[in-house]
Amino acid sequence: MEESAASSDLVRSGDIRATARLISMVEREDPSRLAALKALHAYVGNAHVVGITGPPGAGKSTLTDKIVSRLREQGRRVAVLAVDPSSPFTGGAILGDRIRMQRHATDDGVFIRSLATRGHLGGLSRAVSEASRVLDAAGYDFVIIETVGVGQSEVDIVRIADTVVLVSVPGLGDDIQAIKAGVMEIGDVFCVNKADKDGAERVVREIRSMLETAVLNGATTRFTPLYEARAALTRLDGGRASGGDRAPGAPSAAEGAAHHLAAAVPGHPNLEIPPVVATVAESGQGIHDLVDEILSHEASLVATGFLRSRREENLAWELGRGAAERVLSALEHDGRKESMSDLARAVLDKKIDYYDALETLERALTRS
Amino acid sequence: MNDNDAIKKGLEAYEAGAEKSISKFPERKPAFATGSNSPVKRLYTPLDGAARDYLRDVSFPGEYPYTRGVQNTMYRGRFWTMRQYAGFSTAEESNKRYKFLLAQGTTGLSVAFDLPTQIGYDSDHALSQGEVGKVGVAIDSLADMEILFDGIPLDKVSTSMTINAPASVLLAMYIAVAEKQGVSPDRLEGTIQNDILKEYVARGTYIFPPEPSMRLITDIFAYCSRNVPNWNTISISGYHIREAGSTASQEVAFTIADGIAYVDAAVKAGLDVDAFAPRLSFFFNAHNDLFEEVAKFRAARRVWAKVMKERFGAKSAKSMSLRFHTQTGGSTLTAQQPDNNIVRVAIQALAAVLGGTQSLHTNSKDEALALPTEDSVRIALRTQQIIAYESGATETIDPLAGSYYVESMTDRIQAEAEAYIKTIDDMGGAVKAIERGYVQQEIQDAAYSYQMDIESGERVVVGMNKFQVKEAPPKGLLRVDPIVGEQQSAKLAALRAKRDNARVDAGLAALKKAAEGDDNLMPHILEAVRAYATLGEICDVLRAVFGEYQQKVIL
Amino acid sequence: MERKIRVLVAKPGLDGHDRGAKVIARALRDAGMEVIYTGLRQTPEQIVSAAVQEDVDVVAMSILSGAHNHLFPRVMDLLREKGVDDVLVIGGGVIPDDDIPGLKAAGIAGVFTPGTPTTETIEFIKNNLKRGD
Numbered sequence A: 001m002e003e004s005a006a007s008s009d010l011v012r013s014g015d016i017r018a019t020a021r022l023i024s025m026v027e028r029e030d031p032s033r034l035a036a037l038k039a040l041h042a043y044v045g046n047a048h049v050v051g052i053t054g055p056p057g058a059g060k061s062t063l064t065d066k067i068v069s070r071l072r073e074q075g076r077r078v079a080v081l082a083v084d085p086s087s088p089f090t091g092g093a094i095l096g097d098r099i100r101m102q103r104h105a106t107d108d109g110v111f112i113r114s115l116a117t118r119g120h121l122g123g124l125s126r127a128v129s130e131a132s133r134v135l136d137a138a139g140y141d142f143v144i145i146e147t148v149g150v151g152q153s154e155v156d157i158v159r160i161a162d163t164v165v166l167v168s169v170p171g172l173g174d175d176i177q178a179i180k181a182g183v184m185e186i187g188d189v190f191c192v193n194k195a196d197k198d199g200a201e202r203v204v205r206e207i208r209s210m211l212e213t214a215v216l217n218g219a220t221t222r223f224t225p226l227y228e229a230r231a232a233l234t235r236l237d238g239g240r241a242s243g244g245d246r247a248p249g250a251p252s253a254a255e256g257a258a259h260h261l262a263a264a265v266p267g268h269p270n271l272e273i274p275p276v277v278a279t280v281a282e283s284g285q286g287i288h289d290l291v292d293e294i295l296s297h298e299a300s301l302v303a304t305g306f307l308r309s310r311r312e313e314n315l316a317w318e319l320g321r322g323a324a325e326r327v328l329s330a331l332e333h334d335g336r337k338e339s340m341s342d343l344a345r346a347v348l349d350k351k352i353d354y355y356d357a358l359e360t361l362e363r364a365l366t367r368s
Numbered sequence B: 001m002n003d004n005d006a007i008k009k010g011l012e013a014y015e016a017g018a019e020k021s022i023s024k025f026p027e028r029k030p031a032f033a034t035g036s037n038s039p040v041k042r043l044y045t046p047l048d049g050a051a052r053d054y055l056r057d058v059s060f061p062g063e064y065p066y067t068r069g070v071q072n073t074m075y076r077g078r079f080w081t082m083r084q085y086a087g088f089s090t091a092e093e094s095n096k097r098y099k100f101l102l103a104q105g106t107t108g109l110s111v112a113f114d115l116p117t118q119i120g121y122d123s124d125h126a127l128s129q130g131e132v133g134k135v136g137v138a139i140d141s142l143a144d145m146e147i148l149f150d151g152i153p154l155d156k157v158s159t160s161m162t163i164n165a166p167a168s169v170l171l172a173m174y175i176a177v178a179e180k181q182g183v184s185p186d187r188l189e190g191t192i193q194n195d196i197l198k199e200y201v202a203r204g205t206y207i208f209p210p211e212p213s214m215r216l217i218t219d220i221f222a223y224c225s226r227n228v229p230n231w232n233t234i235s236i237s238g239y240h241i242r243e244a245g246s247t248a249s250q251e252v253a254f255t256i257a258d259g260i261a262y263v264d265a266a267v268k269a270g271l272d273v274d275a276f277a278p279r280l281s282f283f284f285n286a287h288n289d290l291f292e293e294v295a296k297f298r299a300a301r302r303v304w305a306k307v308m309k310e311r312f313g314a315k316s317a318k319s320m321s322l323r324f325h326t327q328t329g330g331s332t333l334t335a336q337q338p339d340n341n342i343v344r345v346a347i348q349a350l351a352a353v354l355g356g357t358q359s360l361h362t363n364s365k366d367e368a369l370a371l372p373t374e375d376s377v378r379i380a381l382r383t384q385q386i387i388a389y390e391s392g393a394t395e396t397i398d399p400l401a402g403s404y405y406v407e408s409m410t411d412r413i414q415a416e417a418e419a420y421i422k423t424i425d426d427m428g429g430a431v432k433a434i435e436r437g438y439v440q441q442e443i444q445d446a447a448y449s450y451q452m453d454i455e456s457g458e459r460v461v462v463g464m465n466k467f468q469v470k471e472a473p474p475k476g477l478l479r480v481d482p483i484v485g486e487q488q489s490a491k492l493a494a495l496r497a498k499r500d501n502a503r504v505d506a507g508l509a510a511l512k513k514a515a516e517g518d519d520n521l522m523p524h525i526l527e528a529v530r531a532y533a534t535l536g537e538i539c540d541v542l543r544a545v546f547g548e549y550q551q552k553v554i555l
Numbered sequence C: 001m002e003r004k005i006r007v008l009v010a011k012p013g014l015d016g017h018d019r020g021a022k023v024i025a026r027a028l029r030d031a032g033m034e035v036i037y038t039g040l041r042q043t044p045e046q047i048v049s050a051a052v053q054e055d056v057d058v059v060a061m062s063i064l065s066g067a068h069n070h071l072f073p074r075v076m077d078l079l080r081e082k083g084v085d086d087v088l089v090i091g092g093g094v095i096p097d098d099d100i101p102g103l104k105a106a107g108i109a110g111v112f113t114p115g116t117p118t119t120e121t122i123e124f125i126k127n128n129l130k131r132g133d
């Protein structure tokens, strides 16, 4: 316990080694991390968490590198969590995202950490959210999480990030299809990278028109309620929304909104869609705009109070998942005879039915 | 019954007989393969060349498609250039080594530069620490280059310089030294490597991104075709691709794909193919599989000739003929029992000669350990001389032509290389394929499986994974005094104090302006060099305008 | 959860020959380790910062240019400056035998010269980790 207290103090004082080690404990689900995480709890909540996701090779790491530079120019301290898959066969991994960001290695205001998925997707979002809290408590103003978007991970990142940047690139063909298939709703800022390649403008247009269609059809998206609240706020105080406790230097919500956030749907001045920014990460083109959009999304979340409700929602989800994990591990590790596979066998053998099995488990829980 | 049918019957009978003995005495292994892991049959016969047309595909030396060689007399006219790559420490030290080599009978110089020079940093740059003079000679300015060639008349030697990203600057320095010796540029002979594409995939000494790099290269083509007509403006290199772990076919394929990209760029820049293509040269590796390597060289000539004629409409024979330098394979040398390397080098050198090389560097036995000593350099050179004067391999042209095995392997390598080139074309050419990481991935996969074959013992490396002995550490290795870095830095400080700094600044400003526009950069670089601007200063100007390349890592 | 071995594979100095570094990176991955690959031209400062942030168990460096006597000890010095003493540091490349005692004295635990099988490096790492649980 004492060691954890010392470790959490060190983390809070910005000690890089202590921070890195606590993240390692988080990664390997070391039970002794909990004391340190508890001790850090009071200091969590100041960092803005940005998720960057998109298909493999879309330029996410290159974008992250450039976003970090831009935020550093503005004097912000930035941490990056770069997630790459582990090999399902050997459990090993080559974590290559860092290569693109190595020039920040010696900058004290930047912390970069590569994480491997280690074969458990659910567990990954736990590890990432815990690691992100550690970095938050360590005093980084931004925590950027890079994950490869292959289905589940895009959705997972929504549970952790305040702002989700969805990256697409021209020339992927079915990329757009993938976006259509359900991740559309989760983006707060859309980025079309590799705008130096043919077809980038078309991708921008397609994303815009898909977003417009979604909005016109009344689809449930992450952004619509925010835009409505922001519009209401702007009407209320005549365009001079107070920015709440936003970070110094960030534009106020109304300023941000007026300038950047969202574009009206043609013919429907009251309906808005999120910004779609074209970038060339390699040369840095469009990065200022992208960072401005991220900052103005942050400002709007703060001004409208949506930041709190979004975090509330995420936390509730995390609690639910955490509870489920605990129940499961209680059932598995409590030295009880009723192991899952015994029950499964009994169900298969028609000795009991599925619901009998569940009830047995439930009883086991209440007995403990 | 025609000939082929008779042979087919005979072959069937032979195979049946062979299978019978194998059932009693199995062969050494279930499957046989070349050094590059291509399957090898028990026997090759005339049937393997049934589709080959002698006049169309093989033809005569000095004639399209140059399968048998690029000159009509080859080594009966004169031997290849025996060119030993050398350079280390300071210009003074290297100058001594060159004079030693010339006295021993080398016929051309080959300059190795240290890494800071290759990457465009002066010796006093922070990143140069520990690297100055290590893998080659440190050159910071024209002053060093004057010392490097002191007492060596530049109209009498041909000089090859292994320099890529800053090739223009080193070439400009060479021209400026010649001017001081009273030798006009049109009398200079030699080669600059100047092949940036393979730096991105295999060798790593890049500076600028592909686009401005290609411009620097085409500027050199244009400048030299007018002013330094006997200079080989590029040495399109498969050597390092092979060192990075590629197969023989990949070596041919990726090198020629790079060549296509350079020709494309030059043609797009408005140059006439036959004005610059005769000065393009190549650089290949020679590994241990003697016959496969010979076939590789023959196939490379044929593939290039076809590309130049059919794709680029070249008219001049010189544009179509692939002239190449060979170096024996550094990665085949072992640190264990280094004397064995002498034998490997001899086999590899023989492959290069049987393959019709125009010049040759033979590695020294101790190169897996350190820079070569004078003694080991002498043995390496003697190896070439023994092949030239004693082996008889030079007395007739392309002696392995007509070997059923070698001809069929020549066809196979050609086909494999052309398939790769087609794939690369479909991606939009070599530059695009490199940007996508395709070429890197192919090479690394080959490198990894090569290594795994060695570790499993499937591939035997004598002295390393078989026939090992306990050995004492080798003695007498050459070391570069770490003081060299300080010496170079002191020289630089003195130079910066002494030179006409106003002239330097004017030269650099003019260069910057040219780089931002689209003037040919060579005259501007030459002017800055004459003013004793340093290599680092010149490259910094270009870095500011062009940006720097970020490595594309594929794992 | 089992302890994963994390390895930083880096090429300090200016040489661009990364065949060996890449082969070892793959081999370590195939041996179940997590490899953070940092690419070419890394300064000792960059390597050490990355090692600390990534909290690696091992730093593996490869140099073929002959600059090892300068760069390897520099990495060790910087690690020490940061108070890092539980990271296993190994080096590979064209390194003359005469240089090995000096490098070992500087703290490079294992020096691997050309021809070393990847399995040997893997075994060495597994047997010489400076920390465990």
Ligand SMILES: Nc1nc2c(ncn2[C@@H]2O[C@H](COP(=O)(O)OP(=O)(O)OP(=O)(O)O)[C@@H](O)[C@H]2O)c(=O)[nH]1
Pocket: A055, A056, A057, A058, A059, A060, A061, A062, A063, A097, A100, A148, A193, A194, A195, A196, A197, A279, A280, A281, A282, A283, B435, B552
């Ligand atoms: N042409 C072009 N290439 C780019 C751009 N941005 C990144 N790239 C290149 O795309 C490749 C992949 O970039 P990364 O940043 O590694 O992409 P990533 O999405 O992080 O990749 P993973 O993490 O492997 O999924 C690299 O070769 C980059 O140089 C761009 O704007 N234009």
Ligand SMILES: [Mg+2]
Pocket: A060, A061, A062, A096, A097, A146
């Ligand atoms: Mg990435």
